[in-house]
Amino acid sequence: xxxxxxxxxxxxxxxxxxxxxxxxxxxxxxxxxxxxxxxxxxxxxxxxxxxxxxxxxxxxxxxxxxxxxxxxxxxxxxxxxxxxxxxxxxxxxxxxxxxxxxxxxxxxxxxxxxxx
Amino acid sequence: xxxxxxxxxxxxxxxxxxxxxxxxxxxxxxxxxxxxxxxxxxxxxxxxxxxxxxxxxxxxxxxxxxxxxxxxxxxxxxxxxxxxxxxxxxxxxxxxxxxxxxxxxxxxxxxxxxx
Numbered sequence: 001x002x003x004x005x006x007x008x009x010x011x012x013x014x015x016x017x018x019x020x021x022x023x024x025x026x027x028x029x030x031x032x033x034x035x036x037x038x039x040x041x042x043x044x045x046x047x048x049x050x051x052x053x054x055x056x057x058x059x060x061x062x063x064x065x066x067x068x069x070x071x072x073x074x075x076x077x078x079x080x081x082x083x084x085x086x087x088x089x090x091x092x093x094x095x096x097x098x099x100x101x102x103x104x105x106x107x108x109x110x111x112x113x114x115x116x
Numbered sequence: 117x118x119x120x121x122x123x124x125x126x127x128x129x130x131x132x133x134x135x136x137x138x139x140x141x142x143x144x145x146x147x148x149x150x151x152x153x154x155x156x157x158x159x160x161x162x163x164x165x166x167x168x169x170x171x172x173x174x175x176x177x178x179x180x181x182x183x184x185x186x187x188x189x190x191x192x193x194x195x196x197x198x199x200x201x202x203x204x205x206x207x208x209x210x211x212x213x214x215x216x217x218x219x220x221x222x223x224x225x226x227x228x229x230x231x
Contacts, residue, residue: 004158033217043204045159045222052217091158095217103174104220106158 002027004094006107013082014115021077021110023092029053034068034075035093035104045091051075079112087114118143120223122207127228129194129201137192137226139207148190149208149220152176159206165190166213194228202230 003026013019025034036048049059051068059066063080079086089111093104120141129135139148147166151159161174165184179198184190190209194201206225210218 009156031216035219037222043206043225043227045206045208047219047221050217050219093158103161103164104159106160108156108158 002029002032002094002096002105004092004105004107006090006092006110008110009108010111010113012113012115015084016081018078018080019082019112021079021090021092021112023075023077023107025073025075025092025094027073027094027096029096031096033095035095036066036075036077037091037093039089039091039109041088048077082114084114084116087112120207120209120221122205122223122226124226125224127226128231129228130231132196134193134195135228137194137205137207137228139190139192139223141188141190141207141209141223143209143211143221144187145209145211145221146187146213147210147218148184149210150174150180150182150190150192151206151208153204153206153225162192162205201228203228 005024032053034051037045039045056068065078067076089109091109092107095104123138149164150162153159160176162180163171163182165171168184168187171182171184181193204225204227207223208220210220
């Protein structure tokens with residue numbers, strides 16, 4: 001069975017500091033997909049990134065970057081020069097290959113608070 | 117603008133009452149999903165539908181029912197059999213059921229409270 005672990009329940013950092021959110025996953029499949037979502041106080045989940053298991057290249061998007069390491073089954077998310085608007089709950093999720101992407105397995109989330 | 121709408125934003129249920137949560141999408145997506153979120157937990161899948169008039173149970177389907185009569189609509193009914201319905205309910209959709217690992221996009225959610 002697939003599983004996603006986000007060991008950091010809550011993190012607080014001062015604005016402009018860098019912060020890394022950890023995500024460790026378990027799956028028996030060789031083909032799978034990893035996602036990060038942001039949940040601001042409004043509640044809606046906002047899609048941030050999708051990564052397939054064959055692409056281990058790290059990705060950068062503005063202040064956001066993602067480090068995917070199959071050797072350690074990790075898909076960590078770093079925010080550089082954090083801002084108050086980054087305060088939210090962040091979820092990592094895993095989908096095993098299959099038609100229709102029937103199921104996303106979510107971690108329990110990390111609540112990030114940026115202190116002005 | 118394309119997107120997913122959920123209504124109502126807040127819903128109150130009395131004991132023994134069935135309530136229906138609405139989910140509509142105008143993205144022309146094939147698949148739709150219902151998730152439940154409890155405080156401090158991740159999302160858990162209730163039901164999903166890949167095509168009109170067809171749907172499958174997720175991990176926690178007991179006490180819930182769904183229908184998919186139109187591609188753009190996937191309402192969720194919380195029945196009186198669901199003994200602990202207080203939660204945040206999120207609807208999602210993804211574009212193509214024939215593509216693995218499709219991204220799911222979420223609506224704004226409905227918060228259900230029991231009176």
